[in-house]
Amino acid sequence: GEEVLATGCADMVSMARPMLADAHFVAKAEAGKGAQIAPCIGCNQACLDHTFGGKLTSCLVNPMACHETELVLGTADVLKSVAIVGAGPAGLSTALAAAQRGHKVTVFDRSDEIGGQLNMAKQVPGKEEFWGLVDWYRTMVAEAGITLELGREVSAEDLTTYDEVIIATGVMPRDPGIPGQDRPEVLSYIDVLRHKKPVGKTVAVIGAGGIGFDVSEYLLHEGKSPTEDLPLWMKEWGVTDPAEHRSGLAPEGPQPEAPAREVTLLQRKKQAHGKGLGKTTGWIHRATLKMKGVNFVGGVNYERIDDEGLHVSFGEARETPTVIAADSFVLCAGQVSDRSLAEALAAKGVPCHVIGGADVAAELDAKRAINQGTRLAATL
Numbered sequence: 577g578e579e580v581l582a583t584g585c586a587d588m589v590s591m592a593r594p595m596l597a598d599a600h601f602v603a604k605a606e607a608g609k610g611a612q613i614a615p616c617i618g619c620n621q622a623c624l625d626h627t628f629g630g631k632l633t634s635c636l637v638n639p640m641a642c643h644e645t646e647l648v649l650g651t652a653d654v655l656k657s658v659a660i661v662g663a664g665p666a667g668l669s670t671a672l673a674a675a676q677r678g679h680k681v682t683v684f685d686r687s688d689e690i691g692g693q694l695n696m697a698k699q700v701p702g703k704e705e706f707w708g709l710v711d712w713y714r715t716m717v718a719e720a721g722i723t724l725e726l727g728r729e730v731s732a733e734d735l736t737t738y739d740e741v742i743i744a745t746g747v748m749p750r751d752p753g754i755p756g757q758d759r760p761e762v763l764s765y766i767d768v769l770r771h772k773k774p775v776g777k778t779v780a781v782i783g784a785g786g787i788g789f790d791v792s793e794y795l796l797h798e799g800k801s802p803t804e805d806l807p808l809w810m811k812e813w814g815v816t817d818p819a820e821h822r823s824g825l826a827p828e829g830p831q832p833e834a835p836a837r838e839v840t841l842l843q844r845k846k847q848a849h850g851k852g853l854g855k856t857t858g859w860i861h862r863a864t865l866k867m868k869g870v871n872f873v874g875g876v877n878y879e880r881i882d883d884e885g886l887h888v889s890f891g892e893a894r895e896t897p898t899v900i901a902a903d904s905f906v907l908c909a910g911q912v913s914d915r916s917l918a919e920a921l922a923a924k925g926v927p928c929h930v931i932g933g934a935d936v937a938a939e940l941d942a943k944r945a946i947n948q949g950t951r952l953a954a955t956l
Contacts, residue, residue, distance in 0.1 A: 593623055596635040596642070611715045614638055617705040621943045624856045637709065639669075639947035649954055652677040656956060659684065659735050661917060662744030663726070664692020666932025666945035668713045670742055673953030675720035682723040682738075684730045690714060692746055693933070694942065696769040700790045701801035702860075732920040740956055741926065743918040744949065747911035747933035752782065754907075756881030762905045765791050776903020777837050780886050782878065783908035784843035789850060789861050791908050796868045798836040808833070812867075835868040840900055842888070846875040873900070881905060911937040 577589040594601055598614035605613065614637050622634040622641075635641040640649075655678045660667045663685035675681045689695065691710040698706035717724060735741045749764050756762070765787050767773040779795055781788050802809040810816060814830035821827060841849060849872045850862045865872075877894055879887040885901035913934050921928045929952055932945035 593618070593635075596623055596633070597637045599638075599641070611712070612719065613712070615705060615708040615712055617703075617709055619854070619943075620856045621854055625854050628855055634947075636943040636946060639950050647951060647954060649673050649676045649950075652679060652956060655679055656739035657737075658682070658740045658742065658956065659738040660742045660744060661685070661730055661735070662692065662746055662932070662934070663687070663690040663724070664744060664746050664932060664945070665694060665942045666746075666934075666949045667692070667742070667744035668717065668949075669946040670744065670931065670949035670953045671722050672713075672716055672720055673950045674956055675722050677953060677956065679740075679953075679956060681720075682725060683717070684725045684728050684734075686727070686729045688727045690717065690724070690726070696766070697790065697942075699769045700794050701797045702793065702803045702864075703790070704801060704804060730917070732917065732924050732926065735921065735928075736924070736926055741921065741928040742949075742952065743915070743921070743928050743930045743934050744932045744945075745914040745917055745934045747937045748914050749907065750910040750912050750937075752878060752907060752909035754782070754878045754881060757905075757907065759881055761903065762881060762907065765906060765908045768906055769794065775837070775906070778840075778902045778904075779837050780840045780842060780900050780902040780905045781908055782842055782886075782905060783910060784841050784845075784849045784872075784874070785908065785910065786853060787911075788841060788843070788908035789853065789865065791906055792839050792841050792865055792870060793861065795837050795839055795906075796835045796865070796870070830867065832867045835870075838869070838871075839865075840871040840873060840902065841865065842873045842876050842878075842886075842900070844874075844876060844878075849874060913937040 580586050580589055594616040597616040601613050604610065617637060619636050622636045626633050633642050640647050658674050658679045658681045660671050660681065660683045663683050667683055668690060671681045671683050690713055694706050694710050697703050749766060763773055768775060768791055775795060781792050802812050812830060812832045814826045815824060816826040818824040843849060850858055853861055875890050876888040879889055885899045886905055888898050888900060890896045911933065915930065915934055918928055918930045918934065931948045931952055
């Protein structure tokens, strides 16, 4: 924005979604506090998707947007000590809102870094703005005086002295129970996105939800992401300068780079792949995978994995047995809530609140997690 003004390209710069993410954008920028501006991550999940779905507009990063009179974070009547286990989006949003209300907050996480599942999402091409969101959380946690206990595995006994205990321990990969899934060529999405384990040139991705799509996009690219390289992005989508072609479309059309791997994306459901993705962004992910030649296979039963490959069948009658050969197989077959600590607290008679993925494991829904955490803090 500053560059546009300084070069004389425009006399005024207006922003839309960023003002939902942080209504104090301009004041913070003027005060030299740019690192404290909550970043819009361009997800469209609570703004455009809500608008086109007939719902009230809001913001994934800032659930108070358009709910300012209903979701109020005033100073608490009774100040409490609050323990939050899990430094993902659910735990961090709760921590910031609780600290804003005056509570003394401590956040525990077994990892050495904050961010939780956001740290995997930010590895995916097109989701680089998640890096800025994690950086913003780090800045704001320090600004709020929240105590961070990272690299710490806590027990129920560690939490008995706090006035309020909040469990935001997230999710674990669901076990699809495929015979042969313990073979070395079979990886989880965590192995791929977090641990960067090597993946072969031909890959079968098992599960076509949001994570399956993310992993597929990650595996199709190597090197610089097109969303970070404007000329590459324009070439890939067939976009050009309207001064050269009034349509803004390159006459030669899209020229995507060859995919880094050959990917087959499988799902149990018979419906179209990616049907549950975002209303205003899902088409981009579907188009990207189609552009890169991904083979979509639906309505499958996973029979076993052996030396030949992944054996599948189709339909309730388990017909048409087929073998899908690949160098690597990546499990993206959903998640289950990690509630072990909440159960241990219940056994001790210690009340706690369970939020985020630990509450509901359906996909990795940062919008719901952040909203749930903020609203919980408003009640403490």
